[in-house]
Amino acid sequence: MEMINAAPPSCQSVFGHAPSSLLTLRTMTETEKQHDISTLTNGAMSPIWQWIEERIPKDTGVFDAHAHIGADLDGRAMTADGMRERMNAAHVKKSIVFALNDPNALEDFSGPNDVVWRAREEHPGFFVPFFRLNPHKDYDREFERCVERGFSGLKLHPVSQKFELDDERAVRLFEMAAEANLPVIIHAGFGMNRIVDALLPTIERNPELRLILGHAAFVEVLQAARVFESHPNIVFETSVARAAELYELFATFDPSRICFGSDIPYGDLPSTLYATLVAAEAAGVGKEHIPAILSENMRRWFP
Amino acid sequence: MSGDRSMSAARTAHLLGISANLNMATISLWGQSPRAAAILGMFEASIRWEGPGGHDEDLLVRLRDLFEEAKKYHAREDFPAMMARLRVAYDLVSIRIIEISGE
Numbered sequence: 001m002e003m004i005n006a007a008p009p010s011c012q013s014v015f016g017h018a019p020s021s022l023l024t025l026r027t028m029t030e031t032e033k034q035h036d037i038s039t040l041t042n043g044a045m046s047p048i049w050q051w052i053e054e055r056i057p058k059d060t061g062v063f064d065a066h067a068h069i070g071a072d073l074d075g076r077a078m079t080a081d082g083m084r085e086r087m088n089a090a091h092v093k094k095s096i097v098f099a100l101n102d103p104n105a106l107e108d109f110s111g112p113n114d115v116v117w118r119a120r121e122e123h124p125g126f127f128v129p130f131f132r133l134n135p136h137k138d139y140d141r142e143f144e145r146c147v148e149r150g151f152s153g154l155k156l157h158p159v160s161q162k163f164e165l166d167d168e169r170a171v172r173l174f175e176m177a178a179e180a181n182l183p184v185i186i187h188a189g190f191g192m193n194r195i196v197d198a199l200l201p202t203i204e205r206n207p208e209l210r211l212i213l214g215h216a217a218f219v220e221v222l223q224a225a226r227v228f229e230s231h232p233n234i235v236f237e238t239s240v241a242r243a244a245e246l247y248e249l250f251a252t253f254d255p256s257r258i259c260f261g262s263d264i265p266y267g268d269l270p271s272t273l274y275a276t277l278v279a280a281e282a283a284g285v286g287k288e289h290i291p292a293i294l295s296e297n298m299r300r301w302f303p
Numbered sequence: 304m305s306g307d308r309s310m311s312a313a314r315t316a317h318l319l320g321i322s323a324n325l326n327m328a329t330i331s332l333w334g335q336s337p338r339a340a341a342i343l344g345m346f347e348a349s350i351r352w353e354g355p356g357g358h359d360e361d362l363l364v365r366l367r368d369l370f371e372e373a374k375k376y377h378a379r380e381d382f383p384a385m386m387a388r389l390r391v392a393y394d395l396v397s398i399r400i401i402e403i404s405g406e
């Protein structure tokens with residue numbers, strides 16, 4: 001999601017060097033807290049988590065279509081190991097991962113893209129790596145390098161990288177991705193204004209382009225559902241959209257083109273799974289469609 | 304309005320207020336607003352008492368539980384654990400409003 005100036009308060013313990021008798025009093029460090037992921041499913045979350053688990057079919061390995069590895073300008077970070085731990089705890093078998101708005105992105109995101117690639121190498125079979133680019137910068141070399149390396153898709157973030165989806169440099173990237181048969185996930189969530197009108201001409205010109213609308217294009221979700229219905233290569237990804245917006249989507253759109261995402265570390269698996277499942281159920285989406293939404297729809301593209 | 308209709312409308316109005324306060328609180332936490340604690344307090348007040356006819360007490364109990372823990376994690380600066388609870392609370396309210404509207 002990457003909200004500007006939205007860092008959580010700094011959590012470094014001021015008692016880091018306290019004598020051991022005081023250790024029980026010190027606050028947890030950021031690392032310790034990030035490590036304790038049971039806080040996402042215990043206490044008042046446990047009936048919610050139980051409700052979720054009852055709805056994940058036994059043999060469905062959940063596919064998370066939106067997750068970040070690396071570091072962000074706003075202070076957030078996620079390691080490959082941290083991601084695996086969260087996946088294990090929530091029945092997630094595979095995740096599309098890409099960089100955050102990394103302070104070390106420099107011109108072309110090559111450093112953060114390398115971090116994502118390393119995660120894929122170190123955890124074979126668990127991560128589907130996408131590379132991230134900045135349309136304002138010289139991106140041809142990094143595009144080529146990542147395609148040759150075997151990245152599975154491209155991530156673009158119009159808010160963080162400050163461009164419109166019909167900016168000619170972005171359109172050129174969409175066309176290069178279509179040409180390379182590479183799916184693109186775009187941030188179509190917090191901070192967005194123009195999504196549908198800005199994308200439509202590119203989609204009409206490149207019907208083969210496979211596009212994942214991150215955060216379900218929630219600010220324009222109904223119009224996106226109407227306009228993109230006749231474009232089978234456009235899918236909606238649900239991360240951190242709210243249940244009410246997801247209800248609008250599930251009530252009007254083909255569930256075989258809706259896929260679950262978490263947006264870790266901005267979102268978390270329990271609350272995003274809840275929003276997706278509760279919205280689908282309220283909108284009357286049949287149980288038989290749940291494995292598709294949680295997994296199979298994305299596995300068609302990334303077996 | 305008939306009795307049922309006006310009860311549904313009153314419940315919806317009550318829940319919309321809760322939803323608005325929670326939304327404000329969440330945004331202020333994301334943006335580290337100096338008013339975050341005060342806005343969390345507004346949300347807390349809005350879930351403290353019974354709603355119209357007591358029909359949504361099951362929901363309010365859940366919201367109070369989630370909020371108590373969110374407050375605890377806020378104090379501990381555990382942002383993900385706090386935010387998970389506030390997100391779920393927000394969605395619980397939304398889904399209830401949607402359900403009432405379809406009755």
Ligand SMILES: [Zn+2]
Binds near residue numbers: 001002066187
């Ligand atoms: Zn994201």
